[in-house]
Amino acid sequence: MIALRTEGGSGFGWVDTIPFVLLGEVLAVVFVIRVLGKGGSTAATLNWLVLILVAPWIGLLLYYLLPSRLSLRKLRRRTTKLAWIESSLDELAPPPGQVEGIHPLGRLLRSLDPDSVAFGNRVQLVATGPRFFDQACAAIAAARRFVHFETYIFRPDQTGLALLEVLVAAARRGVEVRLLYDSFGSFSLKSRHLAALRAAGGKAYAYMPILWRRRPFTLNLRLHRKLLVVDGEVAFTGGRNVGDEYARDRFGKARTWWDTMVRIEGPAVPRLHRVFVEDWYNAVEEDLARREYFPEVGRADDDVVGIVASGPDQRASHFHYVMVQLITMAERTIDLSSPYLIPNETMLTVLRIAAKRGVRVRVHINGPAAAQWILLRAGRYYSRQLLTDGVEVYETQGDYNHSKTVLVDGKTLFVGSHNLDIRSGELNFELGVLIDRGPACAAAARLFTERLAAGKRLDLAEIRRSSLTVFVENVCRLLSPLL
Secondary structure, three states: OOOOOOOOOOOOOOOOHHHHHHHHHHHHHHHHHHHHHHOOOHHHHHHHHHHHHHOHHHHHHHHHHOOOOOOOHHHHHHHHHOHHHHHHHHOOOOOHHHHHOOOHHHHHHHHHOOOOEEEEEEEEEEOOHHHHHHHHHHHHHOOOOEEEEEEOOEOOOHHHHHHHHHHHHHHHOOOEEEEEEEOOOOOOOOHHHHHHHHHOOOEEEEEOOOOOOOOOOOOOOOEOOOEEEEOOOEEEEEOOOEOHHHHHOEEOOOEEEEOOEEEEEOOHHHHHHHHHHHHHHHHHOOOOOOHHHOOOOOOOOOEEEEEEEEOOOOOOOHHHHHHHHHHHOOOOEEEEEOOOEEOOHHHHHHHHHHHHOOOEEEEEEOOOOOOOHHHHHHHHHHHHHHHHOOOEEEEEOOOEEOOOEEEEOOOEEEEEOOOEEHHHHHHOEEEEEEEEOOHHHHHHHHHHHHHHOOEEEOOHHHOOOOHHHHHHHHHHHHHHHHO
16 A cells, blocks of 8 residues: 655545556456457557556546447347348349349348348439438328338438428327437437427437447447338438438538438338348337338339448448448449548558559549548548549539449449448448449439539649648548547
C-alpha cells in the first residue's frame, strides 16, 4: 500500500494505488487474450494491444465503447427459427446449375447464403426522392396486412412527419405497422413524435439504444440498413433515409441531393423480409417468423436479384467478399458511387489492379463543397493512389452524392446502404442487392452518364502535396473510421 502526502506532512488522504494498478494490469491481460482470440486485421489488433498495455484503463474503456464485432445470440437463434422459411423459398429457386450459370457472383452468393439468389423478379431503379417517397407512401396506403420499415435516419421534419401520418393511417385501418430506427442516427426522433402511431396500434422501436440491456454503451455498431416491406409482396431498399433532403433531392437551396433506391417485386421480397424479421427480433424479441408474414410469392418478371446483408455479427464481411468479386470480374468498365472514399487495403488494391489491367474505372464521390473536411482529406489520400494507377476520380461540384451504387460492364448492378468506407464494411449493419442485367442496369448506366457531367475529374497534377498536406491526410485517414 502506498500513501501519498503533500510535502511538509499536510496530507490530502490515503490513496491505495497498488490494487488499482494491479486490477488494471490483470484486466489488460484478460483483454489482450480476448483481442488475440477475436482476430481481425493485423494493424487493428496491434493498435488495440499497444493501447491496452500502455494505458490499460483508457484502452479497456475504448475497447468496450468501440467494438468491431458483436456476438448476437438472439439473432443466431432467430436465424435458426427461420429455417422453415428458407425451405419454402427453395421451391421457388431454379436448379443449382442455373444459379451458378449467372457468373462467379452467383456461386459466391450461394456459398455465403444458400437462399440469397432469387430469380423471376421485377426490379425498378428509383433514382429521385419525390418518386421514391410517392411510391413508398402509395404502397403503404394500399397495404392490407402489414408494413415493416427500418432505417438509419428518421427525422421528424416535414418529410418524416408526413410519412408518420401515412403510417398512422395504415395502423388505424388495422394494418400491422412496425418501424425500426437506429438510436444514434435517429436521435432527434422522440416518443412524442411516435405517440400517434403507437396509439393507433403501430409499433416503433430504436435499434441498440445507448443503454441497451444486452450491451449498454454500444456506440460504434449502427443499424445503417434501409428497407421497406409491404404485405410481403413489394420491397424498397437502397441509400435513402427519411428526411427533407432525401425526399426533395435538395442539398442547400439550389443544389441537388443524389441518391438511389430500388423497388422489388417477386421471390426476392421474402428474402429481404427475412432481414427485417431478424433485426426486429434482435431489437424487440417479437417473433415474426410465421407464415402469415411470408405469403407465397410468384414470379413477377425475369430479373435476377442477390441479397447482400452484412454486419458486425459476421466473422467476415459479406459486403467485402461481394465487392471484391464484383470488381475483379469486370472486363470493360466499373462505375462506383459513394459519399466517402475510405476503402480498406483489399478494396483499394483490387480497384488499382482493375485499372492496371485495362478496365475503365470511375469513382464518383463528394467534393469540397459537400464532404466533411476530415472525410474529404482522408478521401484525397486514397484518391492520389487511385489516380496514380489510372483510376478516374470525379468529385461533386456543390451537389451532394449519397448514392451507394456500383455498375460493372453495364450489366451487373449493386445498390445498397453501404458506403465505400471501413465503417460500412466492418462496423455497420448494412443491406444491398445485386441485379444481373435487366432494365435497372440500363437505367443505372444512364444515371451515371448524367451525373458524370455534373462532376469534376480530379487531376493528380492539380492536387498540391506538401509535407503538411501529407501529414494532415494521414491523420484524417486514421480518424475517419470513427465518424
